[in-house]
Amino acid sequence: MLDYLIRCNRYVGLLLLILLIYLVPQYFQNKTHVFEQKNTLAYEETLYAAKHIERQIAYLIEVGDTIKSQLSDEDFSQHDMSLALDTKVKRILTHTLQSNKHRQEGQIFAVGVSLDKQIFNTPGAIASDQYELKSWYAFQSNNQIQIKPKNYDYTQIGSKKTQWYTKAVEQGRAIWQEPKFSSTSGAYIIGYSIPFFTDASRSQVAGVISLNYSLTELKSIMRARHFWKTGYGFVVSEQGNLIYHPNEQLAKQEVVLTNGGVSQYASKKDVILACYLRGGACFTERLMQRDAQAKTFQLQSGKAKVFSKLIAHTNWQLHVVFMTNELGYNAKELHRMYVNLVLVSTLFAINCIIGLYFKTRHRITTPSWLPSSWLFVGAISMSFMVGLALIAKEASVHLYEHQSDSLKLTDEQDVSKARARYLRYSDQIKQHPAQFVKTGILVRSIEYQNLNELVISGYIWQKYDLDGLIEDKQKGVVFADAVDGKLFYRFGEHHYRDITHNTETLGWYFKVVLPLAIDHSYYPFDSGTVSLRLKHLNMANNIVLEPDLNAYPLVYHSAKPGLNTVAKLTGWDIANSYFSLRKSNYETDFGISNYIDRYNLAELYFNVSIKRAFINPLITHVAPMMMVFVILFLLLILSTANQSQADVFGFNPMAVITGSSALMFSTMLWHSTLRGELNDAGINYYESYYFLAYLALALVTINSVLLSRTERMYFIHHKDNLLPRLFYWPFLSCALFFITYLKLG
Numbered sequence: 001m002l003d004y005l006i007r008c009n010r011y012v013g014l015l016l017l018i019l020l021i022y023l024v025p026q027y028f029q030n031k032t033h034v035f036e037q038k039n040t041l042a043y044e045e046t047l048y049a050a051k052h053i054e055r056q057i058a059y060l061i062e063v064g065d066t067i068k069s070q071l072s073d074e075d076f077s078q079h080d081m082s083l084a085l086d087t088k089v090k091r092i093l094t095h096t097l098q099s100n101k102h103r104q105e106g107q108i109f110a111v112g113v114s115l116d117k118q119i120f121n122t123p124g125a126i127a128s129d130q131y132e133l134k135s136w137y138a139f140q141s142n143n144q145i146q147i148k149p150k151n152y153d154y155t156q157i158g159s160k161k162t163q164w165y166t167k168a169v170e171q172g173r174a175i176w177q178e179p180k181f182s183s184t185s186g187a188y189i190i191g192y193s194i195p196f197f198t199d200a201s202r203s204q205v206a207g208v209i210s211l212n213y214s215l216t217e218l219k220s221i222m223r224a225r226h227f228w229k230t231g232y233g234f235v236v237s238e239q240g241n242l243i244y245h246p247n248e249q250l251a252k253q254e255v256v257l258t259n260g261g262v263s264q265y266a267s268k269k270d271v272i273l274a275c276y277l278r279g280g281a282c283f284t285e286r287l288m289q290r291d292a293q294a295k296t297f298q299l300q301s302g303k304a305k306v307f308s309k310l311i312a313h314t315n316w317q318l319h320v321v322f323m324t325n326e327l328g329y330n331a332k333e334l335h336r337m338y339v340n341l342v343l344v345s346t347l348f349a350i351n352c353i354i355g356l357y358f359k360t361r362h363r364i365t366t367p368s369w370l371p372s373s374w375l376f377v378g379a380i381s382m383s384f385m386v387g388l389a390l391i392a393k394e395a396s397v398h399l400y401e402h403q404s405d406s407l408k409l410t411d412e413q414d415v416s417k418a419r420a421r422y423l424r425y426s427d428q429i430k431q432h433p434a435q436f437v438k439t440g441i442l443v444r445s446i447e448y449q450n451l452n453e454l455v456i457s458g459y460i461w462q463k464y465d466l467d468g469l470i471e472d473k474q475k476g477v478v479f480a481d482a483v484d485g486k487l488f489y490r491f492g493e494h495h496y497r498d499i500t501h502n503t504e505t506l507g508w509y510f511k512v513v514l515p516l517a518i519d520h521s522y523y524p525f526d527s528g529t530v531s532l533r534l535k536h537l538n539m540a541n542n543i544v545l546e547p548d549l550n551a552y553p554l555v556y557h558s559a560k561p562g563l564n565t566v567a568k569l570t571g572w573d574i575a576n577s578y579f580s581l582r583k584s585n586y587e588t589d590f591g592i593s594n595y596i597d598r599y600n601l602a603e604l605y606f607n608v609s610i611k612r613a614f615i616n617p618l619i620t621h622v623a624p625m626m627m628v629f630v631i632l633f634l635l636l637i638l639s640t641a642n643q644s645q646a647d648v649f650g651f652n653p654m655a656v657i658t659g660s661s662a663l664m665f666s667t668m669l670w671h672s673t674l675r676g677e678l679n680d681a682g683i684n685y686y687e688s689y690y691f692l693a694y695l696a697l698a699l700v701t702i703n704s705v706l707l708s709r710t711e712r713m714y715f716i717h718h719k720d721n722l723l724p725r726l727f728y729w730p731f732l733s734c735a736l737f738f739i740t741y742l743k744l745g
Helices: 002-071 082-101 117-121 160-171 215-224 264-269 271-277 332-360 372-402 412-428 615-638 643-649 653-678 687-708 722-744
Strands: 108-115 135-141 144-148 180-182 187-197 205-214 232-236 242-244 283-286 294-299 304-311 316-323 435-450 453-465 476-479 488-490 496-500 503-515 527-536 543-547 572-583 602-612
Touching: 002 082, 002 108, 002 187, 002 205, 002 215, 002 232, 002 304, 002 316, 002 332, 082 108, 082 135, 082 144, 117 205, 160 187, 160 205, 215 232, 215 242, 332 372, 332 722, 372 722, 412 543, 435 527, 435 602, 453 476, 453 527, 476 503, 503 527, 527 543, 543 602, 615 653, 615 687, 615 722, 653 687, 687 722
Parallel strands: 435 543
Antiparallel strands: 108 135, 108 205, 135 144, 180 187, 187 205, 232 242, 232 316, 283 294, 294 304, 304 316, 435 453, 453 503, 476 488, 476 527, 496 503, 527 602, 572 602
């Protein structure tokens, strides 16, 4: 019989080994393939963004060279040329801005020509404006081109304000300026300066051509890129200044790359940027050195990868940050392969332990208090528990990612696509023309009102075109799923109002009560979404709400746009927040005539993804349940058919029944408390532990009764209840392992 078991153990071990040999390379090959594929796409996305910026830079350079070639033909020593030069320069600058105005992207905000003082050494040639200088500065204001002279001495050396001129003259070549605030445009700009000369010998500088490129254009380029939903990019100048960052307040700070450290503001708002400014000490250089000017870095914490690319002509650095969970990690197909690999590995390890026991059971020397059987039983139980922990750890990530909303709106491109889809469908069913209203939200707090309801407060705002068709009395927003509090907010009740560039912004402070509807099937690894369903106050005129993404500095969902940093929900970790649009589905017309022609078919949701904090279930439920299992094992240890030992321990079947009854009552109380907390009709994963505890309580009680009988049963009476004691922990750990595999796998 023993030889037969040994042969079976070998055959099973061989089969499991073959499965392992097949599964391990397949899993790592697929993981590497997914990893490389997503990394390649992220790398290409970075290159695409860089090329897009380079195209705009090349356009600025081309415009500057064109103006330079037109001015280089001038004879600045010619007598009385002021009027002719003035006319020519104004014509060139006006033509430049008018031509640029029709471009869809990369528009130049302003262009100027500033002459050097040496030009005026020729008497009677050119009449100066002030400071013995002559300059033209053309810019667009209210769709009109205005040309004015510079009102300061731009040739003054040592002034930060004049570096655009003095450095270009000093170096005798085109230069890119550090980002600065323009009082003329009221915006942050990047300057490009090109010196031009009096003759082909380039011996004397005639002046400097300046082109101002608005950061708004660069922002449009960066926001148009997806960067895999969670990513974002920032651009750093050659001097270490931030040229662009999605957090505009951060970009306006003087976060210069210095040896003295980084501003606390930068460190607090963007740890990856702060790491870069410190010299990349928290980066480890990684793969994909395909381009001499492109590198990949990984944050040492492993949470993010940074792809870097040098922008041609400028020596700027584009850094694109991708969150690693967007680069193929924990993909659905890999999750299933991983769980199966853990299953086979666990069974193979247990098979090896059993085989080792058969082979060495008479040769291992152990202390008298620890027979070799207990050593191997402990190893088997530990193998099952390690496998359980590995599956649970993987499932805690996979289950959260699997439930996430696929209709996230994370950038303006998403919003534009959703709007286009809606308009196509609306046109197909002959609806009234749709009107879109930008809507933003900032949630300040999320708290429990009771076990099933949340109190949510914060600010919400809407933007209206003053020339639009929506009347004041129709303006407002409704929290459609709220069960208490103020459900709708209208014009006249707003807490603030702002009018800028023909756009009216209305803002309200809100406080609503929402039901908490979460699927607890995987408790304590459950996760869910708290959603605020937003509708326009006027529901009969096809008015669609869409997110005001430009109101948030970072809109990738793990940056938690629309959520205050101090907002917390007891017992849960807030993972991310995002907007989504979902199709409305009501089986009524609400009494509205021509309902299908007029009703809004899409609804805006603001979603907060939450994931249960494991520490609370660990203390309140998992730890007590483990103690129940330990106490049951102690009752099993004390159960004996030896009368002398029974007298010493005070063992009798009634004592075991009494102890089991007390444990049963406690377990049922904890179980009832858990179901009351979750208020869920289904059976969740952790309830399997309670059912297993009920089974273990029954088996231990039955074992004590059978042990006290005079009729001998081999499994019960062999070596005074040894086999039930030996099988107790392997049985529990095996049951928990397969429950976890089937439920979470």
